[in-house]
Amino acid sequence: RAASQWMVKSKVISELQEACWEMVSAMASDIILLLDSDNDGIRTHAIKFVEGLIITLSPRMPDSDVPKRHENDISLERIPKDHPYIKYSESRARGWGGFASPRRPLRAPPVPADVLWEEGKAALEQLLKFMVHPAISSINLTAALGSLATIARQRPMFMAEVIQAYETLHANLPPTLAKSQVSSVRKNLKLHLLSVLRHPSSGDFQPQITTLLVDLGTQQAEIARSMPNPRDVRKRPRDEPDAALKKMKIGEPGAAWRAAASLPSSREPLGRGGWEDTSLVASRCPPGDIRDRGWQDGPCWALPSGSLGSLRCPPEDTGDKGWQNGPSWGVRLPGAVWALGGGAAGRGPPLRRAHGCRRAPQARVKILASLVTQFEVPLKSEVLAFVLDDIRGRLDLAFAWLFQEYNAYLSRYPSGSLDHYDECLIGLLSGLQEKPDQKDGIFTKVVLEAPLITESALEVIRKYCEDESRTYLGMSTLRDLIFKRPSRQFQYLHVLLDLSSHEKDKVRQQALLFIKRMYEKDQLREYVEKFALNYLQLLVHPNPPSVLFGADKDTEVAAPWTEETIKQCLYLYLALLPHNHKLIHELASVYTEAIADIKRTVLRVIEQPIRGMGMNSPELLLLVENCPKGAETLVTRCLHSLTDKVPPSPELVKRVRDLYHKRLPDVRFLIPVLNGLEKKEVIQALPKLIKLNPIVVKEVFNRLLGTQHGEGTSAVSPLNPGELLIALHNIDSSKCDMKSIIKATNLCFAERNVYTSEVLAVVMQQLMEQSPLPMLLMRTVIQSLTMYPRLGGFVMNILSRLIMKQV
Structure with a gap:
């Protein structure tokens, strides 16, 4: 431009x-x-x-x-x-x-x-x-x-x-x-x-x-x-109208229909796009033309009797000839209910003829749906079976019936009952649930377009989600309900949250995936978080509450805690933890009050979520700095999870060092960050470290010697293998018993790949030069000679030089 x-x-x-x-x-x-x-x-x-x-x-x-x-x-x-x-x-x-x-x-x-x-x-x-x-x-x-x-x-x-x-x-x-x-x-x-x-x-x-x-x-x-405005219309050459239209009188019955049929348009009306469409065709019927088309006086759905069997479709001929006198639908209502009251064998064809009319189907569907609302339960069951027999082709009838039932409830509101509507909706959903193939999403369509989801219908949706072959489709439907019906979104969200602790792994994992996406939405975040923390708080009970077994009230039952019931309370919380690091403090609070069985389970399942947080998490560093009393093992486990495969960060080492020196002088805190400490700090801690459980001592030496097994990158140890063995020989016997020192040196000699003959020669050379000589020197010389006989000459040289030394 x-x-x-x-x-x-x-x-x-x-x-x-x-x-x-x-x-x-x-x-x-x-x-x-x-x-x-x-x-x-x-x-x-x-x-x-x-x-x-x-x-x-x-x-x-x-x-x-x-x-x-x-x-x-x-x-x-x-x-x-x-x-x-x-x-x-x-x-x-x-x-x-x-x-x-x-x-x-x-x-x-x-x-x-x-x-x-x-x-x-x-x-x-x-x-x-x-x-x-x-x-x-x-x-x-x-x-x-x-x-x-x-x-x-x-x-x-x-x-x-x-x-x-x-x-x-x-x-x-x-x-x-x-x-x-x-x-x-x-x-x-x-x-x-x-x-x-x-x-x-x-x-x-x-x-x-x-x-x-x-x-x-x-x-x-x-x-x-x-x-x-006619005055605004520009003058244009007028097109001569069709001769048949010129002769047609406006007041003549059916004139408007014939005029519309003659319009040069190939357009077909849009299919069902909502409840307001079900009356479109009927609303276009000329007011004075209804009686001429075979309709009885009065509202068709108010008649006490009629014949669905006589709802005759017009001839199959779709040429213009059939429309010369307007759309003759050929509807005959008297005796309908009585005709359907016969045996089941006689109901299918009348229903099929009533619903299967090709012309003005919306009007027929509305009439049929209006009649169905007047039926008793047995007849409604027959109609339901008819709909479910070809649900894709008769979905319009299903929706029309459903909305008619809801409209009947609204017309009697607030004294009206939802029972009939509820039965209709549950019947449709339960019938769809029994269908083997639901890839076309009809179940979702019925749920999302139903005017109201009742408690019973929500229970059917829950069961649909629990079917492992339909879990994703069911939960996708629940998700759409949550976002498209905000007035009751927390009720639907609660169902999805309940499924996050389901006993079936596939159902539970799928629910957790959906919930983690919803946790990113501000309007749902608080509710999801509160639900997860409520379940976490159940772990402070001495026995599992009945809510874990499906009961409505939160009362304790006599059954003891099992690993499965403990995990039920943790699944959702652990899934949210990497997304909200502040939740870690709630776990520490619950951990201090929990019984031993619960603590052991928590320590087993916490590894992956903690790694998801990362060692640079400010909240995790804060937990290490302010370790609650009684949560020491939890903090230690967190530290191990973070440093098993990657070196500790300087900030993490600083927080652990401060915790050890200022608040809790437990040497076990230092084990995960040993490779981040100074050489002097490690040597000072050795007497306490080697007095721990042999399995723990083995882990300490693996970290210091760089012999951890598995994936990951080991940090450079502050002590090389020779310095570690020398430091063990120099430990004061007043600080650590000799038996623990000997066991520690044996762990070193067990690592032949690390302690080669060259390394041992250097160690013996340095130990020999000390004064006074370490008490375990001769034991080390003998062990070295036993491991590497070729060191005989070197050992004899050392012994000759030790003649004048004092042990």
Whole structure:
């Protein structure tokens, strides 16, 4: 638009302007191609660009509805006839399609104006093709609807194409849209149709627009208010109406139906998109024409008797002949209930005929659903079996019946009962649960579109989730309920949270995956966290509460805690811990009050979540710094989990060192961070370390010698193997008994890959030079000679030098 304005204002076109024009033209082509981009936002911007391109590359008409802010924008009719770069033919008066071939100046060829006009029309074609793509998103579809409405108002010559596009979309909404998206698109389509209807040039298209609006549920009064003022309608050549329509009298019964049938439209009405659609066909029936079509007086669903068996479908012939006198549905209601009261063998065909009518199916479905609500339980069971026999083909009847039951409840509210509605919904859901194949998502569709989910229905959904073959589909349905029905989202969320401690591993893992995603939502975070902490707090009870066994009240039972019941209380908490590190303090608090069996289980299952937190977690460092009394083993286990495969961080070493020296002088705290300490600190701690349990001492030496087994990177030890063995010989016997020292040296000699003959030779050489000689020197010499006989000469040399030494 800016480039066109710039070119039009210029009297002389420079080479720079020509180059800029070519570049802008190329950019426009590239942007149109972005309608196929993978990015939703890019496609939306491309739609708005194409809208502006179409308006710019087309002429403004006398009845164009242009906003004030765009009144001065450039368009084709504003290009001067004598423009040096954009040329017209002398026959321009014949219309915008009559451009001549441009005259070519010596320097560069001009831009033919007819080419610009064709580019504008081509851009419109691209937009129309994009709009009917079956995989278009709701955001892009909404943007395209608005752009087409803007084009129709500002460029009325395109109104026919726009209305045709709206009709096509109305008949074929993309199958990828969700229920809520379908409602949103239909609402936008209705608003844009009303805005187009207000345009003075909409007169020729009012029948099509009105029919679309009626299908979309627009009231006649609203349509009438949107009609353009007759004084504003521009005079146009009137099309001669069809001779048959001229002879038709407005008051003649069925005239409106025959007129509608003669309209040149191939549009099919949109399928069921919500409860409001079930009465669309019936609402179009002419008021004075009902009795002529075979309907009885009075509301059909209030009759005490009738015959579903006589609900006759019209002939199979679908030609125009069958519509000459209006849609004769051939409905006969008397004796319906009595006819269905016969044996089950006689009920299938009447129901099939009543539901299977090809013409006006929505009216038949509504009548049948209204009658079903009057039936007793046995007859309703027959209808339910009929629906479930072909649920995909009879889903419209299922929804109509369900909504009729709910409507009956609302009509008696607040004294009404939900029992009949509840039975209908449970029957549908339970029947679907028994179906072997539910890949088409009908179960989800019924749940999401039901007007109310009762307690019993929620229990059916829970059982659906517990079926391992349908776990994902069931929980996806629960997730959609949580987000699409916020008024009761915590009730649905509670069911999903309960499943997070389910005994079946697949069900539990799937529930935890869904919950972790929901935990990221601010509106659900607090509730999920509270539920997890409540279950964690159950571990302070001396016996497991009955809530873990499915009982309603939180009372203790005589059964003792088992590993499985303990894990039930921890599954959700441990899943959330890596996402919220502050929860670690709650575990420490519970751990100090728990019994020994619970503590052992906690220590076994805490490893992976702690690794997920990482050793640089501020909350974990705070727990180490302020280790609660009674939680020492928990903190130690956390430290081991963090440092088993990676070296300790300097910050973690600092916190452990401070804890050891200032608050809790338990040498076990130092074991996980030994490789982060100074050499002097390790030597000082050795007397205490080697007095621990032999298994623990073995782990200490593995860390110091770098002999841990498994994956991971070992940190560089502050002591090399020789220095460690020398330090053991120099331990003061007053601080540690000799037996523990001997066991420690034996652990060193057991590592032949580490303590080679060269290492032992260096150790003996250094020990011999000490004064006084270490007490265990000779024992070490003998062990070294036993391990490596080739050290005999070296040992004899040492012994000769020791003759004068004092032990």
